[in-house]
Amino acid sequence: MKIGAGVEWCVHACTLLAVLPANRALNAEALAEYFDVPPAYLAKQMQALSKAGLVISHRGSSGGYQLSRPTEEISLWDITEAVEGAKPSFRCQEIRQGGPCGARPEECRRPCGVAASFYAAEAAFRDHLRGVSLASIIVDAASSYAPDRQEDVAVWMEANASRLS
């Protein structure tokens, strides 16, 4: 049971996009530099966010990414699903149907108790992440930041965010 590194990166990338001044954007290279992660790989992950409609991509010169909606309307599950895909973590192999005493297909219309339990556990996981918005993550992070760091970020942003016309 594992979650890829891309999820963590993209969540943090979104928190940075969230505090972007009006009409500014950040490209993949700038985001990668900010977090010190491999630029090409982060760029790939950002494509997933774009395809899922969580961010808006502006192509061409002085392009970059912006969030597509308010941070209250983006949950950690939205980002996780966009990056990891929606396939269930428990992949039932239906081994109850195999072997010398295997069940017949018509007895297996519904998932077995094992699979059903894992699906329910997954739903609990998912629902918890659905309840956490980007907004709450940002509030939490801001509370642990020293005032001078906020300034650092603003300076970096001014220097690295591209301007949209």
Add this chain to the structure above:
Amino acid sequence: MKIGAGVEWCVHACTLLAVLPANRALNAEALAEYFDVPPAYLAKQMQALSKAGLVISHRGSSGGYQLSRPTEEISLWDITEAVEGAKPSFRCQEIRQGGPCGARPEECRRPCGVAASFYAAEAAFRDHLRGVSLASIIVDAASSYAPDRQEDVAVWMEANASRLS
């Protein structure tokens, strides 16, 4: 986010061990044959259950596996943890500490909001599986079995379970 096939195999293997007659055991080969899965690999997974104390292994001729405790006291999480290990699915890379505006280590004693949220979601997943006992899985499975199938299993068991002295 994925769960290995060994978890499903081991849960089903345990349900079979649970209905073993008194003083009988099943070895890895018999279990693998019953479910039609690779014998050597299932044997490897069963070792994990043994190490975790969920099953008792009897070595030597006419050896095999038995459950170590009542099915009410074995949860799906017990089995999952034994097979997959206890490492968290979200592995925080602490990227907040990297890059040009990275946080200082002393500001990072506690996990960031992102990591904390994922840990909490994982706890919800875990707690759900903790609430599902092997006993309830067996009750559920029995309800969907035709009466003649119960007979099939009993016959197979008689032929394949080894006798402990």
Add this chain to the structure above:
DNA sequence: TTTAATTCGGATAAAAAACATCCGAATATG
């Protein structure tokens, strides 16, 4: 209109993990 910067999508490659097998040593039975 040209040039430069950018995202996008796909191809590719390297590294890691999962999946699977095998074998020798220890152990228990008869």
Add this chain to the structure above:
DNA sequence: CATATTCGGATGTTTTTTATCCGAATTAAA
């Protein structure tokens, strides 16, 4: 002692994850 079995480790194979690169489309600005 001979046989059957688990155990633990070593090893190999396949799949997934991680990561890079490149060409095409797109856009802003020179």
